[in-house]
Amino acid sequence: MVHRHAVTGRRAALTAFGALLVTAIPPAVAAEPAPPAGPLPSAAQTLGADRPSAPVLRAMERDLGLTPAQASRRLVNEAEAGTRAGRLRNSLGDRFAGAWLRGTTSQELVVATTRPTDVPAITAQGAKAVVVKKTLGDLRAVQRKLDAAAVRFDTRDTPLWYVDLPANRVTVEARSRAAAAAFVKAAGLDAKSAGVRVTATRPRLLADLTGGDAYYINGSARCSVGFSVTRGTRQGFASAGHCGRAGARTTGYDNTAQGTFQASTFPGKDMAWVAVNDQWTATANVRGEGGRNVRITGSVQALAGAAVCRSGSTTGWHCGRIEQHDTSVSYAEGRVNGLTRTTVCAEPGDSGGPFVAGVQAQGVTSGGTGDCRSGGTTFYQPVNPLLRDFGLTLKTAAAGAAAPQEHAVQTWAAGRVYEAGAVVSHAGVRYQCLQTHQAQGAWAPTRTPALWQRA
Incomplete structure (x- = not known):
């Protein structure tokens, strides 16, 4: 009997993105019938924020000082705030100067603009308006x-x-x-x-190379599985470029043959992906508190200030908040751009572990400073660029088929990664993206006002 292992985000795995683009253009999607009568799902319902898992709530209670009720409300508020921020980003255009969340229990959405006359439109969306000099x-x-x-x-x-x-x-x-x-x-x-x-501190790569579901590179170095992914009929997982080069062979946590690095980039980006053999099965699971699974349903990018949790083999499951996107880090081993900075603690061995906001994949651990005794800073590689650049599809509880990203106006398709502000055509109507994400099969623009608005 074949023993099949699950490729999960247990503990920590370095995931990344690279440069293998799928070139086939899918056929145009047939016009979709009008959505059923009745209210469309809210942002919280679309993103699963209204159904938080117990591991997420427990870790937010421990690391952010929240009660389960406060943690639940925060997840819902953050999901709704992301949609409102996306609408304002699109309406403000070049005057947009950023959006973020502040506060612990009662999160406030703040949106910045360079024009004072935009203030009424911002406050009408329930956000705090800030007028600044630079877009x-x-x-x-x-x-x-x-x-x-x-x-x-x-x-x-x-x-x-x-x-x-x-x-x-x-x-x-x-x-x-x-x-x-x-x-x-x-x-x-x-x-x-x-x-x-x-500051006297310098970020370092968090890799004495242990992880969630540990894997070994060429029989020696050890890293961890992050989010499961697929590419066509192949399945595997994302990891960090500093874990191994293309062609390096991996074995699983039980020392059985596992797979091969398909591509790897570091420095510049910290990304790679491993295709596994048929003894391993990709799942939508990430290992949470107490070994319980958190099931990933998508990859909608959270705002700065939002709560985020991380899984790692050294220190387990911890939560904190997003401080900044668009961070450049100069490690001793090389520079990496486009990382996200967080207040989540981590230690060597946690490298590559998955970061999640609720049940939305955010990225994989790259490096940081400090530890989980005194606290610290951790950086992650965002997952959406990883999926886009490698032509991968995130394994989710309801995933769609993979497809490439285009830069012109295009027909919406499941599997594509859409950046905030992108314009698509769907069922004969143009829509503009509100939040960066990889499209899932059930997230058509007509049904997800949390992610799309008519252009």
């Missing part, structure tokens, strides 16, 4: 200049830089103000372009 596009342009300068600049004394939405600036974390000033100057920026935070 989100302006801030990302500054970060891109720093990213470009880091190619030729020694960043050992400037290990971190990121878009700080509440401060409306790009912040450079450095070991001295002189080091930060030199880095900013090397990027062709003036002293006012970026804020400086002096």
Whole structure:
């Protein structure tokens, strides 16, 4: 009898994204009948935030100081806030300067704009309006200049830089103000372009290579399985680029043959994926508190300030909040761009473990500082770019077929990764994306006002 193992997100696995794009364009989707009469699902219902799992609630209670009722309300509020932020992002256009959540038990959505006349429209959506000088596009342009300068600049004394939405600036974390000033100057920026935070810490990769469901690379180094994925008829899991190179062979936690790295990128990005043999079965599960499974239903990106939980083999299941997206980290082993910074603790061996917001996949552990005794900072590689760049489909409780991402207006299709602001055609109507996600089969625009609005 064949013994089949489940490819789960148990404990920690480094997942990532790379450059294998599916090139086949799917046929146009036939017009879908009108949705049934009655109210459409709310954002919380679409994202499963109204049905939180016990492991998520228990960890939020422990790590965020919430009661189960407060944790449940927070998950629902964060799901609804993501939709409202998406609508405002689309309506504000180039004036949009970011959206984030603040507060612990009663989360408040904050949306920034560069035009005072936008304030009434923002408050009408139940958000706090903030008028700032720089748009989100302006801030990302500054970060891109720093990213470009880091190619030729020694960043050992400037290990971190990121878009700080509440401060409306790009912040450079450095070991001295002189080091930060030199880095900013090397990027062709003036002293006012970026804020400086002096710190003695430097992020490190969290990899003495143990993980959720541990796996071994070429019989020696050890990492962990993250989110299960499929590509066509092949199944496997995402992991970190610093775990192994393309062609490296893996064995499972029980030392049986498992699979092969199909692609790997590090530094620049920290991503790879492993295709497994037929002895292993991909599931939608991530290992939560007490070994209980959290079933993943999608990959809708959470806002800065939202609660997020992580699974790892060294320290188990822990929660915290998202601090910033769009973070560049200079590890001793190389620089990685586009990471998300969190307050979740982690330790070596937790590398590659899955980050989830409710039941929505967010990313996989890359590295960080500190530990789970004194606290720390952990960075994760966002999962949606991973899925898009490798042409992968996230294994979910109700997954759709894989399809490539296009940049022009396109027909909506399950399996594609859609960025916030993308425009699609579905059933003869144009829709604009509210929140970055990989489309699931049941998430057609006509049925998910949490994710789409008519363009």
